[in-house]
Amino acid sequence: MQPTLHIIGTGPGDPELLTIKAMNVLGRCQAVVAPKGSLDGHSTALAIISQIVPVGGKEVYELFFPMKKITAGQEPCAEVREAWIDAAKKILALLDEGKDVAFPTLGDPAIYSTGYYLYETLLGLRPEVKVLFYSGISAMSSCSAETAIPICLGNEMLAVIPATFSDERIRRTLQDFDTIVLMKVHRVLERILILLKEADLLEKAVFIERAGMEGERIIRDLSELPENPHYFSTMIIRRNGQGIFC
Numbered sequence: 119m120q121p122t123l124h125i126i127g128t129g130p131g132d133p134e135l136l137t138i139k140a141m142n143v144l145g146r147c148q149a150v151v152a153p154k155g156s157l158d159g160h161s162t163a164l165a166i167i168s169q170i171v172p173v174g175g176k177e178v179y180e181l182f183f184p185m186k187k188i189t190a191g192q193e194p195c196a197e198v199r200e201a202w203i204d205a206a207k208k209i210l211a212l213l214d215e216g217k218d219v220a221f222p223t224l225g226d227p228a229i230y231s232t233g234y235y236l237y238e239t240l241l242g243l244r245p246e247v248k249v250l251f252y253s254g255i256s257a258m259s260s261c262s263a264e265t266a267i268p269i270c271l272g273n274e275m276l277a278v279i280p281a282t283f284s285d286e287r288i289r290r291t292l293q294d295f296d297t298i299v300l301m302k303v304h305r306v307l308e309r310i311l312i313l314l315k316e317a318d319l320l321e322k323a324v325f326i327e328r329a330g331m332e333g334e335r336i337i338r339d340l341s342e343l344p345e346n347p348h349y350f351s352t353m354i355i356r357r358n359g360q361g362i363f364c
């Protein structure tokens with residue numbers, strides 16, 4: 119069997135939200151390459167999986183992936199590109215040693231994840247490389263479950279965007295969609311509050327920090343938002359939300 123890279127969604131943080139499939143595949147991999155967002159920090163994805171799958175007997179590498187703005191279809195900055203290439207080379211070396219490699223990534227790999235950039239970089243270096251993806255429970259699904267707020271119903275339209283987009287794009291999205299999920303809100307809350315007020319949507323928004331994890335906070339009255347929220351923070355805005363659905 120050709121050694122394979124398995125790109126695995128870990129779910130949003132609660133280790134019980136790792137899928138059985140993910141657990142089984144992780145158990146079979148001889149090596150784990152896990153992303154971390156700061157040079158001296160640790161990988162959150164690795165911390166999540168290691169609560170369920172023992173990694174002691176595996177080769178484990180935590181590699182730094184700088185958290186920089188990336189525009190789809192455009193080359194990233196040199197620092198980011200280098201990190202992708204370094205990770206891809208490390209993975210190729212492990213595959214060449216005959217090892218199956220797991221790359222755990224937060225939530226679902228299909229949503230704002232490093233997984234697909236890594237995939238593209240690997241294909242660029244070696245087109246015949248074998249890569250498989252495993253979906254995970256996304257942060258927005260977990261935020262929905264924890265708040266009992268649906269993401270979309272009936273004829274509603276959904277937009278999922280980072281809160282770091284320009285004011286203009288956020289304004290348009292707030293106007294055009296029924297449910298708006300704002301990811302990465304932690305550093306831009308003040309600006310988002312202004313835009314929500316402008317769109318008269320302050321009362322239709324819910325803030326969720328660390329959904330399903332220790333220290334979870336759900337804030338429905340946005341005048342009570344924390345000053346320094348955790349990176350694991352998301353907002354759900356439901357334009358038609360009424361009563362229990364908002």
Ligand SMILES: C[S@@+](CC[C@H](N)C(=O)[O-])C[C@H]1O[C@@H](n2cnc3c(N)ncnc32)[C@H](O)[C@@H]1O
Nearest residue numbers: 130225226229256257301302328329350351352
């Ligand atoms: C780089 S994105 C990764 C998204 C992930 N791939 C997914 O499927 O949800 C990181 C953002 O996901 C959201 N997030 C991740 N885990 C979360 C959690 N436990 N609670 C609330 N938001 C979370 C936050 O908005 C955070 O800034």
